[in-house]
Amino acid sequence: MKDRSPALLMAPALAWLTAFMVVPCLLILALAFFRRGIYGGIEYTFTLENLGLVFDPLYAGIFLKSAWIAGLAALIAVVLGYAAAFAIAAAPARRQPALLFFAVLPFWSNYLVRTYAWIVLLNREGLLTGIARWFGYDGELPKLLYTEPAVVVGLVYNYLPFVILACYAPLSRLNVEIGEASRDLGASGWTTFRRVTVPMTFHGIATGFVFVFVLSIGNFVTPALLGGGQFQMIGNLVYAQFLTANDWPFGAALSMVLIAIMMGLLTLQTFASEKASGSGRHD
Amino acid sequence: MIETLLSLKGIAKSYGSVRAVSDLNLDIRQNEFFALLGASGSGKTTVLRMLAGFETPTEGQILLQGRDIVPLPPNRRPVNLMFQSYALFPHMTVSQNLAYGLEMERLSRAEVKSRVDEMLEIVQLSHLSRRKPDQLSGGQRQRVALGRALVKRPRLLLLDEPLGALDKKLRGEMQMELKRIQSEFGITFIVVTHDQEEALVMADRIAILKDGGLLQCGTPHEIYEHPGSRYAADFIGEMNFLSGRVRAGELVTEDGTRIAAPVPADVMPGDTVDIAIRPERMKIGTTNLENMVKGQVVATAYLGLDLQVHVQTALAAKPLLVRMTAQEVDTAQLVEGDDVTIGWTAQDTRVFRA
Numbered sequence: 001m002k003d004r005s006p007a008l009l010m011a012p013a014l015a016w017l018t019a020f021m022v023v024p025c026l027l028i029l030a031l032a033f034f035r036r037g038i039y040g041g042i043e044y045t046f047t048l049e050n051l052g053l054v055f056d057p058l059y060a061g062i063f064l065k066s067a068w069i070a071g072l073a074a075l076i077a078v079v080l081g082y083a084a085a086f087a088i089a090a091a092p093a094r095r096q097p098a099l100l101f102f103a104v105l106p107f108w109s110n111y112l113v114r115t116y117a118w119i120v121l122l123n124r125e126g127l128l129t130g131i132a133r134w135f136g137y138d139g140e141l142p143k144l145l146y147t148e149p150a151v152v153v154g155l156v157y158n159y160l161p162f163v164i165l166a167c168y169a170p171l172s173r174l175n176v177e178i179g180e181a182s183r184d185l186g187a188s189g190w191t192t193f194r195r196v197t198v199p200m201t202f203h204g205i206a207t208g209f210v211f212v213f214v215l216s217i218g219n220f221v222t223p224a225l226l227g228g229g230q231f232q233m234i235g236n237l238v239y240a241q242f243l244t245a246n247d248w249p250f251g252a253a254l255s256m257v258l259i260a261i262m263m264g265l266l267t268l269q270t271f272a273s274e275k276a277s278g279s280g281r282h283d
Numbered sequence: 284m285i286e287t288l289l290s291l292k293g294i295a296k297s298y299g300s301v302r303a304v305s306d307l308n309l310d311i312r313q314n315e316f317f318a319l320l321g322a323s324g325s326g327k328t329t330v331l332r333m334l335a336g337f338e339t340p341t342e343g344q345i346l347l348q349g350r351d352i353v354p355l356p357p358n359r360r361p362v363n364l365m366f367q368s369y370a371l372f373p374h375m376t377v378s379q380n381l382a383y384g385l386e387m388e389r390l391s392r393a394e395v396k397s398r399v400d401e402m403l404e405i406v407q408l409s410h411l412s413r414r415k416p417d418q419l420s421g422g423q424r425q426r427v428a429l430g431r432a433l434v435k436r437p438r439l440l441l442l443d444e445p446l447g448a449l450d451k452k453l454r455g456e457m458q459m460e461l462k463r464i465q466s467e468f469g470i471t472f473i474v475v476t477h478d479q480e481e482a483l484v485m486a487d488r489i490a491i492l493k494d495g496g497l498l499q500c501g502t503p504h505e506i507y508e509h510p511g512s513r514y515a516a517d518f519i520g521e522m523n524f525l526s527g528r529v530r531a532g533e534l535v536t537e538d539g540t541r542i543a544a545p546v547p548a549d550v551m552p553g554d555t556v557d558i559a560i561r562p563e564r565m566k567i568g569t570t571n572l573e574n575m576v577k578g579q580v581v582a583t584a585y586l587g588l589d590l591q592v593h594v595q596t597a598l599a600a601k602p603l604l605v606r607m608t609a610q611e612v613d614t615a616q617l618v619e620g621d622d623v624t625i626g627w628t629a630q631d632t633r634v635f636r637a
Binding site for chain 1: 335336337356357358363364366368370371372373374383384387388431432435
């Protein structure tokens with residue numbers, strides 16, 4: 001007889017997710033195909049106008065801008081996170097759990113609090129200005145807060161632990177002898193890193209990148225707080241459609257495209273990891 | 284004239300207060316198949332890693348054709364190591380694994396390809412050149428590892444327990460294969476092993492290491508027939524041991540039986556000694572040998588090639604092991620409980636100071 005216990009164990013969680021996440025999401029997304037009522041609300045006649053509007057240069061531009069910011073944040077986070085994970089994996093084995101704990105520590109505090117902390121740092125009379133003053137600098141610092149770099153910095157900071165964890169896993173499992181074999185065959189340390197270490201841990205890098213990208217592109221808190229009022233990413237646009245413009249159908253259309261992008265990337269990443277783990281195993 | 288390829292001069296390695304290798308001196312000749320034999324913890328792997336460049340000796344010099352290679356990093360040494368775990372690159376195909384080392388030498392693409400193809404031929408992997416390591420059997424992976432090191436044409440190839448991961452039958456085949464490849468290529472091989480049989484079969488010379496020091500170095504025949512110590516005698520092959528003592532110029536066992544044997548010069552009257560005799564040097568049913576002892580057969584084990592007979596004697600608490608050839612077996616027809624006489628010559632008896 002076939003063992004049904006896996007299905008039974010999964011059923012409650014699946015039912016919960018279906019009833020309270022998948023179904024409401026589908027209901028919201030369905031709104032994308034209806035007209036907006038003249039005084040807000042929804043007029044139930046079928047239309048593709050909302051989806052068409054998403055590709056209007058104005059909104060497509062915001063999509064591109066969001067993708068650029070998310071891509072930049074993901075790239076920086078991967079470089080920093082991979083280096084940190086590499087250092088942790090190279091540390092003595094008994095110290096690694098503590099180092100990992102410290103790397104992930106900011107995660108246990110509230111996202112908002114962490115983002116506000118950056119306001120305190122970057123503010124015109126904030127901590128950085130204070131430090132510059134203390135070193136005797138009297139002039140004006142360039143504007144730090146409410147800029148694009150501030151948003152990127154905030155996103156990198158918030159999602160860095162994801163990358164460290166994603167990269168640490170394959171790095172810590174790497175057989176040291178494989179690196180030694182590369183050296184033995186005549187490769188320098190850098191060549192070994194480039195041709196052996198990175199390819200063998202690539203699924204960690206890809207996972208980290210996609211995570212940061214997906215979480216960043218839809219983010220609305222960081223751009224709102226660190227980017228200031230004028231700065232808009234997709235997340236802010238969706239937020240505005242639902243809560244201020246009261247245009248739910250357009251908000252739904254924007255969300256639909258955003259979700260499609262995220263799903264596409266996550267699927268790609270899953271396939272890439274599966275392929276990597278298929279050939280990356282060794283004993 | 285036999286030329287020395289590699290000289291270890293006073294090599295020592297300590298990890299903090301732990302001494303892994305101490306004052307090791309060895310000369311390894313051109314085209315030699317050399318075995319470093321030792322139990323785990325004997326320092327043999329540390330020696331190998333110092334030769335490859337992964338460990339730096341605390342003291343001493345490693346001279347390769349007269350040049351000290353200690354300051355050179357692993358990638359600058361004309362030495363290659365075949366790892367015990369094989370350490371194949373899992374993300375590369377068999378061909379790519381073999382090509383890697385040649386690419387590091389910045390050879391032309393055509394040259395890399397021709398040398399890789401040639402090596403694939405030699406290690407009989409041409410038909411699997413596009414497979415990844417995890418799609419290969421243990422024996423095939425072993426040949427990739429060997430090919431990857433050999434394709435670089437090193438002056439010295441180091442092999443760390445090369446056959447350890449293979450099953451017994453495959454191991455036998457590969458022992459012969461390694462010997463064939465070694466003589467064909469004319470490359471000096473240093474193989475590290477804990478398996479004395481493997482060392483005896485493959486090596487031109489064996490160095491036995493114990494506790495980080497050199498115990499004895501010699502040809503398999505020298506080491507087998509003239510072990511320099513009780514440890515070496517015990518480690519290599521099978522051996523019967525009797526404890527005895529030198530009394531009034533005579534060698535006697537604990538029960539007082541006189542043993543005829545050449546007594547080494549360092550044994551003084553009154554010293555306790557270990558007396559060692561190889562099982563195949565003991566004869567059952569012969570007369571006129573210098574040492575004759577009565578005993579009773581307590582067990583026999585038929586191995587096809589020979590018969591192992593366990594004979595209880597008064598000489599030792601443990602039964603003595605006697606190996607009889609098939610011919611001897613046919614004439615003797617021994618069964619458990621038979622009373623027998625065992626004989627051996629003085630010349631076949633080794634004596635070590637205990």
